[in-house]
Amino acid sequence: MPVTDVQTDAEALTMTLTAEFDAPVERLWRAFTDPRQLERFWGPPGWPATFPEFDFTVGGHARYFMTSPRGEKSWGSWEFLEIDAPRGFTVLDAFANEEGAPLEGMPVMRVVFAFEPTATGSRMVNTSYFASADALEQVVAFGAVEGSTMAINQLDRVLQSLxxxxxxxxxxxxxxxxxxxxxxxxxxxxxxxxxxxxxxxxxxxxxxxxxxxxxxxxxxxxxxxxxxxxxxxxxxxxxxxxxxxxxxxxxxxxxxxxxxxxxxxxxxxxxxxxxxxxxxxxxxxxxxxxxxxxxxxxxxxxxxxxxxxxxxxxxxxxxxxxxxxxx
Structure with missing residues (x-):
């Protein structure tokens, strides 16, 4: 499985996921910056993602929703803060409504996607920064550790041809x-x-x-x-x-x-x-x-x-x- 480690740090207010892939950084970059490829793994099994909007520019926004087996939809949004191809990008990640507006009372995270080459392919380090310990605890309680692990573990099937x-x-x-x-x-x-x-x-x-x-x-x-x-x-x-x-x-x-x-x-x-x-x-x-x-x-x-x-x-x-x- 690609995910090798997930750590939460209550003092630094972070959640960090690390994953290793048998593919070059450039291929990993394309998987995260093409919405059609993102839809194939972003979201844990049973909650596949759809990205109706994806403006991959600094200041641009992406909207996505994940659909449960019973048809419920959970919306989220990204605001792209930094883009450094192919080494990574940074977003503001929010629980959102259908229009992409953040939901009141729900955490908003700054998330850094960092990609680096390794001897066998590439590594992704995904770090989420939270505004408070309560926000970190809230997201962890939602199942973020398990959900993100299961989602990223689906990426191998995207990096390879079927x-x-x-x-x-x-x-x-x-x-x-x-x-x-x-x-x-x-x-x-x-x-x-x-x-x-x-x-x-x-x-x-x-x-x-x-x-x-x-x-x-x-x-x-x-x-x-x-x-x-x-x-x-x-x-x-x-x-x-x-x-x-x-x-x-x-x-x-x-x-x-x-x-x-x-x-x-x-x-x-x-x-x-x-x-x-x-x-x-x-x-x-x-x-x-x-x-x-x-x-x-x-x-x-x-x-x-x-x-x-x-x-x-x-x-x-x-x-x-x-x-x-x-x-």
């Missing part, structure tokens, strides 16, 4: 914490088609089958926000196992970039999970990421023990075949 990052690795499962798991899979095909394959029943029925020997017997999908879906599978021939299914509701839909749904095992009293699907396209391939939120660690471990990753990989191999035929 093919360099994920090609040939198959379906990867990463445990983020007790209740969150991230699934990634590089899919050969454009994002628009990958999105359609997750929304249209006639396509879903061709690939979302899990291991060989199973068929999808029910596929009902209303992909609109508030709409519901129901999937059921049954074994074919002599394949062992009993029919089962899942149902849920669409909480967020931002075609063709992101969809968030609940998932409940039909006919059981098991708690639902939250499945946050996001799609990124580059050079004809799409990186598919699913952030799964479980109700607790026990449920997380129980689901992972079912061979979920292997079943998903079998389905994604079929998906690529479907995309080739449709495309």
């Amino acid at each position: 093919r360099e990052y994920a090609e040939g690795k198959g379906t990867q499962t990463e445990i983020l914490d007790d209740t969150h798991v991230r699934i990634t899979r590089l899919v050969e095909g454009p994002r628009e088609l990958v999105w359609r394959a997750h929304q249209e029943p006639e396509l879903l029925e061709q690939w979302m089958l899990g291991p060989d020997g199973w068929r999808m017997s029910v596929c009902e999908v209303d992909p609109a926000v508030g709409g519901r879906y129901r999937y059921e599978w049954e074994p074919v021939g002599d394949t062992p196992g009993e029919a089962f299914g899942f149902d849920g509701e669409t909480l967020l839909s931002e075609a063709p970039r992101r969809a968030v749904t609940t998932e409940h095992m039909t006919g059981t009293d098991y708690p639902s999970t939250l499945n946050d699907l996001s799609l990124e396209e580059e050079d004809g391939v799409t990186l598919l990421t699913i952030l799964i939120e479980y109700p607790d660690k026990q449920t997380r471990d129980m689901v992972l023990a079912t061979g979920m990753t292997e079943g998903m990989e079998a389905s994604y191999r079929r998906l690529e075949g479907v995309l080739e035929r449709v495309g």
Whole structure:
């Protein structure tokens, strides 16, 4: 993981994050000064950022919002105070309203982004300066240490091309914490088609089958926000196992970039999970990421023990075949 250290200093009124990257300073600079690249990592998993305004000049402003899996938006703003390409820049960072005005009673921080070369690539030292100990404590209580660490740890996938990052690795499962798991899979095909394959029943029925020997017997999908879906599978021939299914509701839909749904095992009293699907396209391939939120660690471990990753990989191999035929 890129983040090597996060320190808070109550006397100096600072929070300092240090991260190391296998990329030159110039590449790191571009990732932080191009809003489209910033959107790919600024914001922890489950809260991706959007920058509708980005005036990268001294005295200019940037506005951004992070969107939760349930659609809530948290706004922030930057005022650019200093720019020293490619060594770093300084901003005033504020919790803001939709127009970019700082929220009354919320901390405003001076944040220095400093980039320096290393023997293997580059280092970022990100230092936030606070006006008071109360302001520092308030931001830390909001989860700034954990959130900023998880956000910056996503930067590797931006500094590399998607093919360099994920090609040939198959379906990867990463445990983020007790209740969150991230699934990634590089899919050969454009994002628009990958999105359609997750929304249209006639396509879903061709690939979302899990291991060989199973068929999808029910596929009902209303992909609109508030709409519901129901999937059921049954074994074919002599394949062992009993029919089962899942149902849920669409909480967020931002075609063709992101969809968030609940998932409940039909006919059981098991708690639902939250499945946050996001799609990124580059050079004809799409990186598919699913952030799964479980109700607790026990449920997380129980689901992972079912061979979920292997079943998903079998389905994604079929998906690529479907995309080739449709495309």
